[in-house]
Amino acid sequence: MRRIPRLSPLPACIVLALAAAPTPAHADDERPEDWKLCPVQDTIPAFANTGTSAVTGGARVDLPTNIEGDQLTGTEAAPQFEGNVSLSRGDQFLGTDKLVFDSETGTYVATGSVRYQDSGMRVVADRAEGNQESDSHDLQNVRYQLVSRRGNGGASHIAMQGARGSLYDATYSTCPPEDRNWELRAQRIDVDTDSGMGIARNATLRVGKVPVLYVPWFPFPVDNRRRTGLLYPGIGSSGRNGFDWRQPIYLNLAPHYDATITPRYMSKRGLQLGGEFRYLTSGGGGTLDFAYLPSDDLVSRERAEEDAEFLAHGYPLENRRKEDRARFGFEGTQSVADGWQARANLNWISDPRYLEDFSSNVEGLAPYSLYSNIGVYGHGRYWEAGIMADHQQLADYTLDEKILPHDRLPRGYVHWQRPLRNWLSAGVDGEAVRFHHPERPGGSRLDLKPWVSLPLQGNSWFMTPKLAWRYTGYQLDDALVPGAGDASPSRSLPIVSFDAGVFFDRSTTIGGTSFLQTLEPRLYYLNVPYREQDHLPLFDTRPMTFSWGQLFRDNRDTGADRQTDANQLTVAISTRLLRQSDGREKFSASIGQIRYFDESRVTVPGEVPVERGKSAWVGDASWSINDRWSIGGSYQWDPKFRRKDLASVRTRYLIGDDGIANFSYRYRRDLLEQVDFNFLYPINRAWSLVGRYYYSTHDNQLLEGLAGVQWDSCCMAARVVLRRYLHNRLGDLGNSVQFELELKGLGSAGPDTESRLRRAILGYYREDLYLVPPSPASGDADATLPDPMP
Template sequence: MSRPQRPPLPLALLTLALWQAQGAFAQEAAWIDAPLQLRRTPQLVETIPTTERGLRPSFVDGDRISGRPDLETVVEGNASLRRGDTVIRADRLEYYQPDDLAKAQGNVRVNQGGNVYEGPELQLKVETFEGFFNNVRYQFLETGGNGNADRIDFVDANISVARHATYTTCRREDYPGWVPAWLLTAATLTTDTEESVGIATDARLSFMGVSSPALPSISFPLNNQRKSGLLPPVFGMDSVNGIELQMPYYWNIAPNRDATLTPTVMTKRGINLGSEFRYLENTYSGVLRADYMPSDQLRDRDRWGLWTTHNQTFDPKPFGLDGLAGTLRINRVSDNDYWRDFSRTPTLSSRLLDSEASLNWAKGDWYGQVRALSYQTLQYSLSPITPPYDRMPQLTANNIQYDWNGFDVSTSLDYTRFKADSQYAPLLNGRRQPDGERAFGILQVSRPWITPGTFVIPKVQLHATSYQFDGPLANGSNSASRTVPTFSIDSGMVFERDTSLFGRSFRQTLEPRLFYVRTPYRDQSQLPLYDTAANDFNFATIYTENAFSGNDRISDSNVLTGGVSTRLIDPDTGAEAARFGVAQRFRFSDQRVTLPGVSPVTDRLSDILVGAQINWTSKWTADTTVQYNPDSRRSERSTITARYNPGPYRTINAAYRYQADSSTLANDGNKSIDIGWQWPLNDLWGDKGKNLGPGRGEGGGRWYAVGRMNYSLKDSKLTDGVIGVEYDGCCWIGRVVLERLSTGQVSAATRIMFQIEFVGFAAVGASPLKTLSQNIQRYQPLRQPGETPSRFTNYD
C-alpha cells in the first residue's frame, strides 16, 4: 500500500513531541483524554526464587543434534531451544550447559514472552537473559513498537540497551524503499519492561521527512501503565484566551494516588496554574482540582476555581446501621464571568455550582439522608437566572413496605431549612419570600390487583406540611400548615396477538390505560415556593397525581387521564421494535391551585400527546413526541429525533425541536435543528475499510468527518457548532476540530484544536476527543487502549 503524501509538519511540533527530557509520558490513554485508572494498593504476590527458576527444563530440537552430556549441545538445521517463555531459533545453535550460554548464527529469532528479536548472530545466557544480539530487528508485543539496532545488549530479562537504534509503531512492509511515517532515532535506546519505559539518548523524531533537533534524553511508555513525568504539551487557539500552551506534569504517587500539575500560558490573559489530585482507598475515594490565575490581564483581577469530590463508606457501621456512606462535593469559582472565560473547566456545564455534604444511611426498611446543600450562582446581565434555595440542612427518612397484608405502604419524612440571598429571592404576593423551615410527611397506601392481562391499583395519599418563617408573609403570619388527602386509581389492560409486518413476525400488544385522581382544594396562595415548579407535560407526568414537582404546592385535581399504547415485540429476542402511544387528560373541574403569575387551567380537555419510538433494526432508531392543541389545531411542542448507526465509526444523529410561543397564535415559536455525525469520507469513493476490532480504526489512509451543528431556525443563526476531520495513518492520527460555543445572547467563544498522535508513543497539540465525545452520540475514538495482549498472541 503506497503511503499518501501529506504537507510537512512544522518543525516546532516535532520539537514539542520530543520535549520530554528526564521524564516519562503517562499512559497512552491520557493522550486521548481517557481517564487514567487508579488501582488500590496491590497485595503481595509470591514469586519464584531464582534457584527454582534455574531448575526449569530446556528443550532443543533440530535436524542434527550432537555434543557431550552436561557440557555442550550443538544443533544444526532448523535449530530451536525453548525454556519457559523464551524461544531461540537459528540455522545453528550451540548451548554450553555449565555457563548456561547459547550461541546462535544464521536467521536467528528470539521470542521472549511475545517480544521478538531477529538477526544474524546471538550470544545469550538463557536463564538470566544476559548477552548481545548484532544487527537486530525487534518488535515489542504490548505497543507494536519496532525498529533496528546495530547491537542490543541484554542486561537481564527486563532491561536491554540498543545501540544506534530506531523506534516506530508503523508497520514494516516487505518491499524495497519502505519508510515509516514517523521514526525515532537514538544513539542508545534503553528499554525496561518491568518499569514499562523506554529511554532514548541523542534522539531525533522525524515525521513525513521533517526531523526535529536532537535532544539529550527522552523517555516514553512501553505499555498503558501510568508513569511520572512530563505529559505531551498542549497548545491551541481560543478567541477569548488567545494562544494557549500547557505543559502538564504527571506524578504517579502510588497505584491508588496520583497528581497532575498543569501550568498554562494564555497570551491574552497570563499564566494559569492548574492542579488535580486523585486518591482511591477501600472505603473512600475522591478528586481535588484547583486552578489559580494571578492578575488576569482581561479582567484585571485574580481568578481561581475549586472543584472537589470525596466519597466515603463507613465500615464497621456505627449506631447499628445497615449502611452508612458520605459525600463531600465543593464547586466554587472566583467570579460570575468564570464560566464564560475558561471554557475547559468543569464550570462550563452549569452556571449553578452546587456544594454539598451528605450522609446516606439505611436501617432495615428505613433509609434516609442528612445533607447541607449550597449554590453559587454565576449571574450574567444579558441572561439572569433565579438561584435555587440553599438547604442548610436537610434531613430525610423513608420507609417502604411491599405486600404488607396485600397492601403497599410507603412513608416519607423531610425537614429542611431554606436560605437564599435576599437580593435574588423570588417575589410572592408583591414581596420577597422569607427564608424558613419546612417539615412534611407523606403517607401512601395502595392495594394492587394484578393479573397477566389487567391491573387495578387504588391509592390513598396524605400530605402534611408545616412551615416556620424568619419573617412575616404578606398576611402577617410567621407560620403555616397544610394537610391534603389524595385518592387515585390506576387501571389498564394488556392484549396480545401475533402479527406480521414487512415480512417480520411480531407479537403486538394493545394497552389501554385509565388514571383518575381526586385531590380536594386547599388554599396555598400564601405559601412560599422553595423547591416547586410546574411539571413538564409528557408521557411520564400525565399519569401522576400532582401537577407540580417539589412539595410547596399540591394541585387540586378531579382529573381522568386516558391513553392507549401498542408495541411490536420480537417473539424470539423480546426486543421492542416499535412503540406508539396517545394520551389525553379530561378535567371535571377548573384548576384553582396555581403558581404565582400563572393562570389556572379551565379547559376540560388537555392537549393530546402523541408519541412513537421505532427501533426497527439495530442501525435505525427514531423517536418523536407531539403535543397537539385541538382547540387551536396546532402543535404546541414537537420533538423528532433519529439516529443512523450502521457500523463502527459511522453514526448520524438528527433532532428537530419546536416550542410554540404562547403569546401568539402564529406558528413562529422556537425551532431548532441539531445534527451530529461521525463518518468515514472514504465511503464516498467506495473504500469501506476493514473492521479491525474495537478501538483500532478501520485501516490506514482513511479520513473521517466529525461534527455537530445546533441551528436556531427562529433566529437564523448557529448557536453551537463543532466541525472537524480526522485522518488515520495507521501509526499516526491527525485531528483538526473547530468549536464554537455560545456564552451569552450576543457572545460566543471559538477555538481550534489541532492534534497529531503518534500511536503508542506521544501526541502533540490540543486533544479534541473530549469535545467530540460530549457532542456526538456514539462517537468512537479511532484508538482506544485495550487489554494487554497475551504473550500467546506471538507464540512460537
C-alpha cells in the first residue's frame, strides 16, 4: 500500500446535476412518489472490496487517500500502479486497472474499467485523467447510478475545473435502462458547485422515443439551497377560464423569509397576479397569500345573465361580481410568553361570488361565509384562557348580509378545573363577549358557570354527581332594550346532573375465534329548573342536532343565550366484541333514549318544544365482517310519531393491496338525503379504474360524477378523468376532462388530478384511512423554511 498526501475525488455534484430535484415549497400534504412497480435492482452493481468507511461530506476533506495495487513500478516521483488499483478516502472509492501518477506535475491517468463509488452514487468510465495542482479532471464514456435516490444515466464526456464542470451528451432518467419510458437529454450541461447552479443547453425531454419538450437554455439548481428562480408552471383549460397558465416565480429573500409571485393568464378572464410570503421567527411563523385580477372579463361577459338572475330571485344587488376580483389570507402563530401563543387566521374576498368563480369542486360551494379570527391563547396545568376577535364575511351571493352571525369583538374565555381531594373536583367556565353586527343591534354578554363534582369510580364502575350554577348577564344596545324590557337583563339557575355507568366483560368464542365481549350500561340524570328567557337576545345560540352525544349534555342549545330546562333521564347501553389475539374491535353497538319527566318550555324561535315522554331512539353500530370489509350505520327512530329522523349507512371494502370501494347513504328528515359511491379498482398492477357517484335524492341533483382510468409504471404514471360537478348554487353542472402525466423523479404536467381523486375517494391512498390530524402549529426556534420546487 502506498499513501499519497492528497488526491481529489470525482466530484459527485457533476452527475447529480442531472437529477437535482429540490423539495417542494408546500410538501406537507404531498405523498412520496410510489416506486412499488420498480424492482430493486442496480443499474451499476456495487463494487466489491471497496474498503470504504462511513465518513462523508466535509469530514472526508481532511482524510488522506490510500492507494493499493497488485504491482507498483516507475519512480518515486512518477509511480505507476497496475492490477486491481484502488484509491479510498472515507466513503469514496476509485478503482481502475492502471493508474499513472506524476507527483511533480500533479497529473494522473486512469485507464481500464474506471469505477467510482460513494454513499450517493456509482460511476463507471473508460478513462479518467486530470491534474491535481490545477484541480482539472476529464472522464470519457461515463455511466452513473444514484444510490441515495432514484436516477441513472450517462455522458459521453465530463470535464471539470475546480468547482465548475461540463457534461456533454448527458442523459438522466428514473427508469431502468432496459425500459426507458422517459429520459432527459442535454447536449451540454455546465455546473458550478460554488453557486449551486447549472445550465442545460439544448435539453430535450423524451417520453418513449417521442420528444415532447425542447428547451434551448435552462438554468436549474444542483443542490437543496433555496434560490430565486422559476418554479414548475401550471397549465390547464376550462370552459370558464379558457387556456390557463400559472408561472410561479420564487424569491429567496432571506434564510427566515421568502416569497413566491405567481402571474396567471386566463384567456377568457385576463391576467391575475398572485403571491405568497412566508416567514419564520424564533417562536412561530406565518403565511400571507393574495390574488388580484383587475377587470375580470367574466364579469362583463356574464353581467346581463347575472342581472336577470338577481332580478328574478330577488338577490341583493350589492352581491354581484365586482369588476376587480381579489382575495387575501394570512395564517400565523407566535409564542408570546410561557404557555401563551398568538394565533391568527384572516381572510377577505372582494365579493360574495369570488369563491364560486374561482373554485371547481363541490367543496367550493359549501361555505356561506368566510371566517376570520385573531387572538392570544394560554394554558396551564389546571386552566385554559384566551382573548380573541372574529369576523364573518358573506360568501353566498344568494343571501343577505343580515343572516351572518354577530362578530365577537372581542371575546374572552377561561376554563379552570382542579381536583381538591381524591374524591372532589371543582371548576369554573367563564366567557365575556361583545357582539357586533353592521346591520343588526348587538350588546355585551357575561356568562359564568362555577361547578363542583364528586367523581367516584372503581375498576368496573363510575359515578359522578355534579352541581353547577349558571349566570348570564347582558348590556344591550338601545335598539334591543324595548324587547328585553331592560338594558341589563340576566338569568341565573342551578344545574344538577348525575352520570353513572358499569362495565361488564366476559370471554366468548364465536366461529372458533376468541373474543372479549363488553356490556356497558349508562344512566345520566339532568335537572334544570325553568327560567323565563324569551326576553333575552339570541346572539350565537342555535339548537343542536340530536345525536348520541346530546344524550349526555346539560343543554340542547349552543351558546349561552338559552339554558334549557330539564327533568330527564338518559338510559343507554353499549356492547363491543374485541378480538383477543390482537385487540381489534370486531363489533360495536350502542343504543340510548331520553325519558322526559316534564315538558321543556325553553325554546329558540322555530324549535318544537320538548313534551313529556320519550325522545327518539339513537342507535349506532359497526361491524368488521372481515379484515377487508366493514359496515356501519346510525339510526334515529321517534316512537311518538312512528318515523325515522335520521338514517345513515356506510360500508367499505378493501380490494387487493391498493383498491377500495366506499358506499354511504345519509338521510335526515326534511333536510337531506344523499348517496355516495366511490371506488378505486385495480385491474392489474399497472391499470386501475376510479369513479364517484355523489347524488342528492332530496334535491334530485347530481353533486359530483367522476370516471377515470389510471396507468402506473415503474417511473411514469398517467391519469385521465372525466368529471361532472355542481357548478354554482343554482344547480348548474359543469364538465371537465383532465389529463395528468407524471414523470416520477422529475415532475408532472396537467391539472392535479391526484389531489382531486384523493378528496373524492376515501382511501385513494390506503394510509389515508389511518391518518391522525396534525396538532396545531407551535413555535420552533430551529424551524427552517421548506425549499421550493423548480
